[in-house]
Amino acid sequence: MNFKNHVTRLSQYKAALERMDNEGNEKTHAETISSFIGIPATQIRKDFSLFGIRGNKRGGYVVKDLLAELKGILGIDEKIPVVLIGYGHLGKALTRYPGFHKGSIRIIAAFDPAVGALSNQPTVPVFPPASIPTFLKKNGVKHAILAVPDDVAQEMFDKLYMHGIRGFINFSSIPLNVPADAYVNNVDLELELETVVFYTRESEKNEQKET
Amino acid sequence: MNFKNHVTRLSQYKAALERMDNEGNEKTHAETISSFIGIPATQIRKDFSLFGIRGNKRGGYVVKDLLAELKGILGIDEKIPVVLIGYGHLGKALTRYPGFHKGSIRIIAAFDPAVGALSNQPTVPVFPPASIPTFLKKNGVKHAILAVPDDVAQEMFDKLYMHGIRGFINFSSIPLNVPADAYVNNVDLELELETVVFYTRESEKNEQKET
DNA sequence: GATATAATGTGAAAAACATCACATAAATCT
DNA sequence: AGATTTATGTGATGTTTTTCACATTATATC
Numbered sequence: 182m183n184f185k186n187h188v189t190r191l192s193q194y195k196a197a198l199e200r201m202d203n204e205g206n207e208k209t210h211a212e213t214i215s216s217f218i219g220i221p222a223t224q225i226r227k228d229f230s231l232f233g234i235r236g237n238k239r240g241g242y243v244v245k246d247l248l249a250e251l252k253g254i255l256g257i258d259e260k261i262p263v264v265l266i267g268y269g270h271l272g273k274a275l276t277r278y279p280g281f282h283k284g285s286i287r288i289i290a291a292f293d294p295a296v297g298a299l300s301n302q303p304t305v306p307v308f309p310p311a312s313i314p315t316f317l318k319k320n321g322v323k324h325a326i327l328a329v330p331d332d333v334a335q336e337m338f339d340k341l342y343m344h345g346i347r348g349f350i351n352f353s354s355i356p357l358n359v360p361a362d363a364y365v366n367n368v369d370l371e372l373e374l375e376t377v378v379f380y381t382r383e384s385e386k387n388e389q390k391e392t
Numbered sequence: 393m394n395f396k397n398h399v400t401r402l403s404q405y406k407a408a409l410e411r412m413d414n415e416g417n418e419k420t421h422a423e424t425i426s427s428f429i430g431i432p433a434t435q436i437r438k439d440f441s442l443f444g445i446r447g448n449k450r451g452g453y454v455v456k457d458l459l460a461e462l463k464g465i466l467g468i469d470e471k472i473p474v475v476l477i478g479y480g481h482l483g484k485a486l487t488r489y490p491g492f493h494k495g496s497i498r499i500i501a502a503f504d505p506a507v508g509a510l511s512n513q514p515t516v517p518v519f520p521p522a523s524i525p526t527f528l529k530k531n532g533v534k535h536a537i538l539a540v541p542d543d544v545a546q547e548m549f550d551k552l553y554m555h556g557i558r559g560f561i562n563f564s565s566i567p568l569n570v571p572a573d574a575y576v577n578n579v580d581l582e583l584e585l586e587t588v589v590f591y592t593r594e595s596e597k598n599e600q601k602e603t
Numbered sequence: 604g605a606t607a608t609a610a611t612g613t614g615a616a617a618a619a620c621a622t623c624a625c626a627t628a629a630a631t632c633t
Numbered sequence: 634a635g636a637t638t639t640a641t642g643t644g645a646t647g648t649t650t651t652t653c654a655c656a657t658t659a660t661a662t663c
Contacts, residue, residue, distance in 0.1 A: 186650075188590045192583045210610070218567070223652060230612055238658040239610045255586055256593040263585065271485035278482075279542050280565030280582040286589075323592055324585070331490050348592035350584055354491030356429070364591040366584050371491040372403045373561055373577050374474065374535070375466055378497075379399045380575040381534060381559035382467035393619075421640065433640095434622060441642055449628040449641050 188255070190228055193218050195251040199283075202244050210241035257285035262322050264346075266337050267329035268293035268307050271352060275326060276304040288326070290316060310337075317344045324348040331355045338365075399466070401439055404429050406462040410494070413455050421452035468496035475533050475557075477548050478540035479504035479518050482563060486537060487515040499537070501527060521548075528555045535559040542566045549576075 197217040201209055211222035211229075229236070234250050236242040252258050265272050268291040275281070276288050291307045308316065316322075325346045329337050334353035341349070342363055349365040351357055359365050408428040412420055422433035422440075440447070445461050447453040463469050476483050479502040486492070487499050502518045519527060527533075536557045540548050545564035552560070553574055560576040562568055570576050 182649080184590075185587070188587050189583065192586045195586075196580075196583070212610085221652075224650095226612060227651080236611060237660090238612085239608080239660050241610065256589050257586060261585075261589050269485065270481050270488060274480065274482035274485050275581070277480075278565070278581055280580065283565075284582045286582060286585045324588060326585075348588040350581075350588055354489070354494075364588055366588045368579065368581070368584055369407075369491065370486070370489055370561075370579070371495045371497060372400065372407070373579055374472075374492075374497045374537075375403045375406075375468060376396070376399050377535060377559040377561055377575055377577045378467050378472050379395075384558065384573055384575065397620075423640085432622075435620095437640095437642060438621075447641060448630090450630050450639050452640065 187228055187231065190220060190224070191232070191251055191255055193220065194225065194228075195248065195255060198244055198248040198251060202248055206244055208241050209244050209247070211236075213241075252285065255285075260285060260287045261324060262287055262289045262320060263324045263326060264289065264313075264317070264322050265291040265305070265326045265328060266310075266313075266341065267291075267327065268295070268303070269328065269330075271328040272326075273304070275328060289320065289322070292316075310340075313340065314344050317341075317346065322346065325350075327351045327353060329353065398439060398442065401431060401435070402443070402462055402466055404431070405436065405439075406459065406466060409455055409459040409462060413459055417455055419452050420455050420458070422447075424452075463496065466496075471496060471498045472535060473498055473500045473531060473533050474535045474537060475500065475524075475528070476502040476516070476537045476539060477504075477521075477524075477552065478502075478538065479506070479514070480539065480541075482539040483537075484515070486539060500531065500533070503527075521551075524551065525555050528552075528557065533557065536561075538562045538564060540564065 194214060197214050198209070200217070201213075211225045214220075214225055215222040228234075232250075232254050234247065234254075236247075249258075263286055265275060265288045272291055272293065276291065281288060288305050291303070291305050292310050292313055293307055294310055296307050296309050323346060325341050325348070327334055327337060327341075327349055331353045334351065334355060335357055338349065338351070338357050338359070342360065347363045349363065351365050351367045352370075354369065354371065356367070357365055405425060408425050409420070411428070412424075422436045425431075425436055426433040443461075443465050445458065445465075447458075460469075474497055476486060476499045483502055483504070487502065492499060499516050502514070502516050503521050503524055504518055505521055507518050507520050534557060536552050536559070538545055538548060538552075538560055542564045545562065545566060546568055549560065549562070549568050549570070553571065558574045560568075560574065562576050562578045563581075565580065565582065567578070568576055
């Protein structure tokens with residue numbers, strides 16, 4: 182059991198619950214969550230059961246309580262401070278990503294060699310890579326987003342690992358060499374697009390069959 | 393059987409094979425691929441078996457042939473033309489994404505209301521959203537990347553769907569209302585980061601236990 | 604206060620997925 | 634040419650994940 186699927190779903194539940202909360206709903210049900218995100222209600226209850234989340238028979242779940250429990254399980258009771266390595270276009274886009282602003286993650290600083298050359302006012306403080314070690318120590322950061330060019334990705338990873346970072350999102354398109362006690366989530370956009378192509382192809386074929 | 397895992401793995405195989413090809417290797421083996429991407433060799437052979445890919449007993453696989461077969465199965469024999477909707481920071485970052493340049497996807501145009509205001513020379517032609525319909529018709533595009541602000545994401549999706557696009561990558565942080573015959577791959581960065589946080593937390597706990 | 608209803612929670616069954624074990628065939632060696 | 638080695642290909646097996654079926658209980662209704 183590696184919980185990968187579970188965690189993904191819990192995160193989806195959390196997102197749905199946040200929407201419900203914003204819309205002013207006080208209570209919800211497995212069926213309601215299901216209709217939001219398309220995961221079967223029975224699956225939702227199984228997940229809740231596994232993580233010890235309990236609702237009220239007939240009453241369903243109290244939105245705020247459930248949300249708090251989900252956040253607790255996911256480890257995001259408080260906002261998680263994250264550093265961004267690389268402040269190019271991707272980095273800038275990430276600091277503006279609305280999902281982060283409303284959500285549980287906060288990019289507290291970015292690091293980029295081109296500090297001086299930043300044209301517009303940056304959305305987060307940007308420092309030179311040299312100041313990474315002291316910054317990390319001072320702020321107790323545990324997570325980093327790697328948004329650097331491929332050729333420096335490994336080097337930057339190693340540096341961050343050496344200074345205690347263990348959780349990573351990696352946007353570079355080369356695979357990293359990762360010690361066992363670190364966790365790297367690779368966001369591989371080409372792979373994502375390829376699955377889209379595959380499925381679109383498949384449904385085309387089906388349509389042709391039906392005709 | 394929805395092939396989701398299979399497609400993901402095939403795409404990983406393809407990426408590994410491309411690296412091998414670039415490094416000038418002519419032949420490879422299930423074990424070699426395995427050591428590249430950490431998927432068990434037996435799993436690789438099972439996948440190949442399922443999709444009718446055959447190697448040579450004792451000889452392994454011919455890199456170029458295998459690569460061609462994988463691309464065929466994934467539907468990326470030729471470069472897939474894709475349009476990019478939204479040419480903000482994220483959009484710009486995507487046009488520069490090295491994975492696309494070397495890979496099977498090609499962003500052939502971007503669409504953004506702020507066409508005139510583009511400062512630096514863009515990496516792809518950028519047109520106003522109004523020209524989407526004619527452009528799509530003229531170029532036979534089937535796939536789009538949605539990199540627009542949340543509040544226009546659904547509207548843009550609908551427009552693209554109406555003009556025949558069926559495969560999407562969606563970067564906006566709101567869930568889209570999607571007809572059954574379209575396929576949307578949501579790239580939810582907050583979710584990705586939350587899984588990282590979860591696993592980093594977990595391994596922290598384990599370390600504490602061991603102490 | 605008894606009955607009906609609408610939800611949860613979970614053991615059991617089914618389905619999907621991954622691994623194993625080994626038969627098979629091609630290449631190499633003697 | 635025959636024996637040996639090395640890697641594939643796949644049926645059988647084991648494991649994980651999802652779905653089902655239904656017992657349970659809180660709320661609402663009469």
